[in-house]
Amino acid sequence: MDVVGRALLILALGVSIFGSGAALAAARGAGPATLMVAARRALYALLALSVGAFVLMEVAFIRPDFSYTVVTGHASLTTPLGYRIAAPWASQEGSLLLWLTLLSVTSTIAIRSLRGRMRDVEPYALAVLLLLAAFFAGLLVFAARPFATVPFPPQDGIGLSPLLRYPTMMIHPPLLYSGYTLFAVPFAFGIGALAAGRLGGDWIVHTRRYALAAWLLLGTGIILGSRWSYAELGWGGYWAWDPVENASVMPWLTATAFLHTIVVQERRGLLKTWNVSLVLATGLLCLLGTFLVRSGILQSIHAFGASTVGPPFLILIGALLALSIWLVVKRRALLEPDGEIQLLSRESMFLLGNLAIIVLVIVVLWGTFFPLISEALTGEASSVGATWFSQYATPSALAIVALAGLAPLLPWGRGRWAAFGRATLLPLAAGLATGVATALAGGTGSIAAILLATAAGFTLVAIGREYVIGARARRALTGDAPALALLHAVSGNRRRYGGYLVHAGLSTLLLAVAASTAFDTTKQQPLRQGERIQLAGGRELEYVKPTGRIVLNSEDRVERIEFGADMRVWRDGKPAELIHPRHDFYPSSAAIAFGPVGRFFEGEETTEISLNSGPMRDLWVAATPDSKAIVDRAKVVNTGFVKLLEERDISNDVAGEILAKSLQGIVDQHLAASPPVIARAIDAPGVFWVWIGAGMMGLGGLLAVSQPSVARSRAKAAALARVGQELGAA
Amino acid sequence: MQVSRSRRRTARFTVALTLALFLSGMLVYTTFSAASPERFPGQIAATADPQQTYRVGGRVIEGSVSRPEGVLHFKLGHPGTAAGEQISVTYRGTVPDTFREGRDILIDVKRGAAGSDAATFVGQDNTLVTKCPSKFNGEPMNPDGGGPIVPKT
Numbered sequence: 112m113d114v115v116g117r118a119l120l121i122l123a124l125g126v127s128i129f130g131s132g133a134a135l136a137a138a139r140g141a142g143p144a145t146l147m148v149a150a151r152r153a154l155y156a157l158l159a160l161s162v163g164a165f166v167l168m169e170v171a172f173i174r175p176d177f178s179y180t181v182v183t184g185h186a187s188l189t190t191p192l193g194y195r196i197a198a199p200w201a202s203q204e205g206s207l208l209l210w211l212t213l214l215s216v217t218s219t220i221a222i223r224s225l226r227g228r229m230r231d232v233e234p235y236a237l238a239v240l241l242l243l244a245a246f247f248a249g250l251l252v253f254a255a256r257p258f259a260t261v262p263f264p265p266q267d268g269i270g271l272s273p274l275l276r277y278p279t280m281m282i283h284p285p286l287l288y289s290g291y292t293l294f295a296v297p298f299a300f301g302i303g304a305l306a307a308g309r310l311g312g313d314w315i316v317h318t319r320r321y322a323l324a325a326w327l328l329l330g331t332g333i334i335l336g337s338r339w340s341y342a343e344l345g346w347g348g349y350w351a352w353d354p355v356e357n358a359s360v361m362p363w364l365t366a367t368a369f370l371h372t373i374v375v376q377e378r379r380g381l382l383k384t385w386n387v388s389l390v391l392a393t394g395l396l397c398l399l400g401t402f403l404v405r406s407g408i409l410q411s412i413h414a415f416g417a418s419t420v421g422p423p424f425l426i427l428i429g430a431l432l433a434l435s436i437w438l439v440v441k442r443r444a445l446l447e448p449d450g451e452i453q454l455l456s457r458e459s460m461f462l463l464g465n466l467a468i469i470v471l472v473i474v475v476l477w478g479t480f481f482p483l484i485s486e487a488l489t490g491e492a493s494s495v496g497a498t499w500f501s502q503y504a505t506p507s508a509l510a511i512v513a514l515a516g517l518a519p520l521l522p523w524g525r526g527r528w529a530a531f532g533r534a535t536l537l538p539l540a541a542g543l544a545t546g547v548a549t550a551l552a553g554g555t556g557s558i559a560a561i562l563l564a565t566a567a568g569f570t571l572v573a574i575g576r577e578y579v580i581g582a583r584a585r586r587a588l589t590g591d592a593p594a595l596a597l598l599h600a601v602s603g604n605r606r607r608y609g610g611y612l613v614h615a616g617l618s619t620l621l622l623a624v625a626a627s628t629a630f631d632t633t634k635q636q637p638l639r640q641g642e643r644i645q646l647a648g649g650r651e652l653e654y655v656k657p658t659g660r661i662v663l664n665s666e667d668r669v670e671r672i673e674f675g676a677d678m679r680v681w682r683d684g685k686p687a688e689l690i691h692p693r694h695d696f697y698p699s700s701a702a703i704a705f706g707p708v709g710r711f712f713e714g715e716e717t718t719e720i721s722l723n724s725g726p727m728r729d730l731w732v733a734a735t736p737d738s739k740a741i742v743d744r745a746k747v748v749n750t751g752f753v754k755l756l757e758e759r760d761i762s763n764d765v766a767g768e769i770l771a772k773s774l775q776g777i778v779d780q781h782l783a784a785s786p787p788v789i790a791r792a793i794d795a796p797g798v799f800w801v802w803i804g805a806g807m808m809g810l811g812g813l814l815a816v817s818q819p820s821v822a823r824s825r826a827k828a829a830a831l832a833r834v835g836q837e838l839g840a841a
Numbered sequence: 842m843q844v845s846r847s848r849r850r851t852a853r854f855t856v857a858l859t860l861a862l863f864l865s866g867m868l869v870y871t872t873f874s875a876a877s878p879e880r881f882p883g884q885i886a887a888t889a890d891p892q893q894t895y896r897v898g899g900r901v902i903e904g905s906v907s908r909p910e911g912v913l914h915f916k917l918g919h920p921g922t923a924a925g926e927q928i929s930v931t932y933r934g935t936v937p938d939t940f941r942e943g944r945d946i947l948i949d950v951k952r953g954a955a956g957s958d959a960a961t962f963v964g965q966d967n968t969l970v971t972k973c974p975s976k977f978n979g980e981p982m983n984p985d986g987g988g989p990i991v992p993k994t
Contacts, residue, residue: 493877495876496877
């Protein structure tokens with residue numbers, strides 16, 4: 112099977128190079144007319160080959176086949192099946208293969224859906240897409256080989272990191288990669304439109320849906336990663352401004368920017384240079400994000416370690432950046448705007464919002480790469496922390512939220528100050544009321560939170576007003592009931608109302624972020640049985656008793672050993688719910704290094720928090736026992752167990768029974784000793800609304816992406832018109 | 842008075858450029874003034890400025906970890922090898938699950954203030970990070986090849 116896998120990847124590399132060359136030759140008018148057909152077929156062949164290779168790798172993980180290096184490194188006999196299926200993208204090789212597979216899928220859909228349109232642009236776009244595919248196939252053939260095998264396969268593997276055994280982590284990487292690869296479509300068509308000199312609205316109309324879907328998937332992936340960080344990583348936060356987190360958010364931000372300004376280009380013929388630059392920047396930032404994770408060039412908790420794939424990535428990004436700049440400069444005459452933007456207009460608000468977003472992207476890019484920049488300039492590396500990022504992100508977020516509410520209040524073209532003043536009256540009053548309420552509820556400790564609350568209140572009411580106006584207009588036309596009128600108004604213009612819902616979701620999310628970071632309280636201290644911690648809002652947390660158990664998987668193998676704590680929440684002096692935070696030990700496969708007993712305590716550890724989430728506040732609790740004491744006890748038991756094996760001739764079955772009793776003995780000793788735990792309790796107001804806001808944004812994105820394309824709408828309208836004419840004639 | 846389109850564009854460009862230069866200058870200044878130098882333990886063991894926060898990358902020394910009363914104590918050596926001069930660190934913030942003896946970590950530290958143990962560095966709250974374990978490829982494999990003893994319950 113490994114030979115087949117390697118052959119599929121080599122063939123994938125071959126057809127990508129051939130297809131890219133053929134498409135480029137067809138674009139330049141060289142060679143026979145059938146070259147473009149051959150290039151398209153090369154893309155379809157690439158799809159079949161990459162999907163085939165991916166299926167082979169999945170089969171190797173599901174079995175699991177430890178003759179593959181990548182399977183041994185990321186799966187084990189105790190890794191549950193669901194996580195074995197998801198394990199390929201925990202590895203460098205598997206994630207690159209996933210990239211290639213998703214790229215071939217999105218490229219095929221984008222090219223097939225053209226149906227004869229944009230014949231000048233298509234060959235260039237196809238050449239770029241296949242060139243990207245050739246790059247990833249080349250990495251898989253020469254640098255990160257997923258089908259590499261070992262001559263003497265071990266009986267068990269290292270297993271998937273327990274930290275990654277979390278439901279949303281199964282789909283987090285595929286969502287990110289789907290977003291990245293979908294952004295390759297507008298990038299390729301942007302290059303194609305520039306190269307062909309066809310810079311009308313066609314390429315934007317064709318690729319907008321891909322960009323919107325990419326934005327939605329990448330955003331969903333980012334928020335699922337945040338949720339995992341909050342619920343699984345044991346530190347109680349959902350965003351740390353880590354280089355790898357920054358790498359995923361930068362293309363999402365530039366895409367957010369161009370999804371707004373391409374509407375300006377469609378409607379008014381403005382911002383053409385700006386739009387094509389943003390589309391190209393988004394594509395390049397996706398590659399940069401992948402490079403950051405793959406190369407290990409920056410210190411990050413997520414980055415892969417020493418890797419050989421960094422230099423090829425740098426060469427590709429450098430070459431595509433140079434090509435992008437050259438093409439934009441070369442075609443600048445074709446990118447001249449058709450008019451000017453008036454200050455009091457919807458498009459000026461879009462542009463200002465874009466500027467706020469791009470300033471934020473520049474700041475994040477600069478801060479992320481600052482260790483390399485400072486080392487190059489001063490000879491010593493320095494880095495900036497979350498506080499530095501937040502001081503720039505806060506004013507940007509404030510501007511973005513305010514503009515998200517201002518833009519819908521203004522018309523396209525030129526607005527009138529009097530009408531604008533009337534439209535802003537109610538939202539402004541609501542914003543000020545929200546700001547005052549926040550100051551009264553949370554104190555004046557955080558000016559940023561109060562200002563964000565004011566902006567969010569303004570925007571939420573401004574957007575609510577748009578929904579009301581839309582429903583009223585519909586009702587005036589049809590006489591529908593209010594709820595039905597609203598439904599019809601929204602379904603009639605899903606792109607517009609989906610966008611408004613995204614704005615409302617973003618305001619909710621950023622307000623929740625401000626509230627949860629400004630007004631949270633954290634308590635961390637050792638607790639003995641019966642002791643309590645005082646929490647905010649008249650609550651207390653009591654350590655009732657320790658817990659412990661051995662958890663077996665479906666094949667009766669020890670999957671993990673849990674050491675937890677039963678803790679009682681007290682509200683206003685009365686006992687409330689009982690919660691069960693715990694700390695889990697996963698076995699290591701290094702039986703010789705740690706011994707038959709010791710290996711069950713020397714693998715990875717995870718903190719499983721207890722989360723009591725609600726609309727007003729979250730209570731996040733972790734309880735960590737003294738891991739070192741447990742491991743030390745295991746070492747003592749291990750020494751005795753090994754001595755017993757050496758002194759007596761014991762069968763494997765009997766040894767297995769003694770081992771099980773030894774493990775249970777360690778757990779029982781822990782329970783009997785009732786040692787203290789280090790309790791960490793975070794009382795955070797509003798975190799619940801971070802996820803609600805993100806959900807609203809996702810729903811809005813889905814609504815917008817479900818709008819039929821302009822071409823299909825026009826075709827439908829023409830068909831309806833024909834039916835109307837025929838009915839009229841009859 | 843009508844201003845020509847080209848003059849308006851020039852004026853807008855000048856304003857935008859001035860603003861961009863101002864913001865860039867501010868960005869560069871605040872970054873350099875807020876940044877923490879990145880060092881290895883051997884580079885700050887003897888010469889650390891007590892007023893300066895350093896971001897230190899190093900390997901947690903085997904047998905050096907203890908946690909009396911919830912305060913984490915450990916020693917750091919050079920990353921990858923643990924060789925060279927070591928520093929002692931005390932830390933009260935969140936400890937990642939992946940923190941372990943023999944692993945490489947990053948932490949922001951300051952030298953202990955005068956009157957305290959000056960040889961000990963104080964870790965800044967919630968700055969301790971370790972490499973995500975999924976990205977380690979060099980864990981020891983089952984070297985006996987025969988498989989571990991399986992507990993019989």
